[in-house]
Amino acid sequence: MSLVYIQPKDGQYREKKKERQIIPWGPATLLSGVGGDGCKLEIDSLVEVTLEGDVCYGVIKWIGQAPEDADPSLRRKVLAGLEMEEEMETLTDGTLNGKRYFSCPPLKGLFLPLTKCRKDQRFFEKSSALDGIHALSPAGCEVDREEVVRGAIEPCTDLRVMCSRYRGIQGHLNSCYLDATLFAMFSFSSAFDGILFRPREDADIPQYEAVQGVLRDEIVNPLRRNLYVKASHVMKLRTLLDRLSTVAGLTSEEKDPEEFLQSLLAQTLNTEPLIKLANGQKSFLYQLIPDKDERLVLPTVQQLFDQSCLGTSIKFLEVPPCLIIQLPRCGKQYKMYPRIQPSLVLDITDILENVPRSCHCCGHVAEEDSNSLPVPRAHMELFAVVCIHTSHYVAFVKGGSGADAPWCFFDSMADREGGETGHNIPEVVEHSDIAYWLSDSCTQQVLSVKEDKRLPEHVRRLLCDGYMCFYQSHDVLMYRDIKEEPYKKVY
Structure with a gap:
């Protein structure tokens, strides 16, 4: 022994x-x-x-x-x-x-x-679920062999080193829904790091630390340090979630990001919901439910968010650290609008509880004198967009914070080597013009292009295939990081 x-x-x-x-x-x-x-x-x-x-x-x-x-x-x-x-x-x-x-x-x-x-x-992973996953990474891809990385690893700060073939998370067996979501959540942002370090509590399942350990030490940390995660480690997480949650088929079937988030955050890790509504309800994401406005040719997420909240009388109890917005579409079949422009900054001030709505004409508090002080605005920054086309999920992710931060495009199955018995090759590609295409100043240029196929490919995918937008509040995250620092030191 x-x-x-x-x-x-x-x-x-x-x-x-x-x-x-x-x-x-x-x-x-x-x-x-x-x-x-x-x-x-x-x-x-x-x-x-x-x-x-x-x-x-x-x-x-x-x-x-x-x-x-x-x-x-x-x-x-x-x-x-x-x-x-x-x-x-x-x-x-x-x-x-x-x-x-x-x-x-x-x-x-x-x-x-x-x-x-x-x-x-x-x-135990079934052999059929592991077919095509190489025991070692292919020669020449310069992947670090340290596949389990313990500790508290900060997100990547240099987008250029992440951009290459064999970067990101390797896809396998319909895993793109999970690969794209995890890359969006953890590659360049610490917005979701709280779930990596929260100590286990009595209400948690016995397998809590096992799931948390696989997510932190075998996926997130290797992604941030080695810039690459093999599909076999993702399969370990999929196998655990498939057994421990009510979402069946996570190891082999096509799924949607919201099903994965429900399985991981709500049912397995028992995470505190990100969104707290004034009516007492809580949620991990917000599904936009606007009435279709035929006059809108290129609606922004801000417009649809305001319309949806106003139509449903939704009020947020507080500013969430992260806000995941599901765009108005149903899988690959139905899209309410052919194009939707993700807003780089989302103003949620008017849907916060006990905050008076501002006048859209002068910017001051509504129903007050024009010389009244304006309400401090609550802004959230876009840091990722998950897209879908022909049942395949990919992600656009911001490589840092601030208006000038570059963006990249991630595809966990960008290429394949070895045919049916081979493996998928993930790839990260830099796109430095994303902020420009999503800016207000570019709206008229986009509208002038009537046919989607005439748009640059990455712009077309971003505007036409958007499925889920990820926003973060730096002020709330800064306060949260101070509270969580003692937990990170344990690791």
């Missing part, structure tokens, strides 16, 4: 990062070991055990030598402390003989020999 030991001084207390609590670490505490099926098991491994003839499932929370006061049948054995999925009357809350080894809800803590544990078969 191959074991990895930690050797602190006797009586010394160390912080166990995985569980984010202070517990005594003795010389017999282990980081990993080998289970009954010969597989390496460690903290946060998803395992199955057989109890009274039934297969039960749990997550390893502690590994160590059996204490001297343990049952004689357990002495001199390496034990695993599990948090089980289901409660059982004979289980504990992470204590053994009155001593705490880890924390979990009551009646879910189980201690047994590590050799009785096996990898959870529900999460």
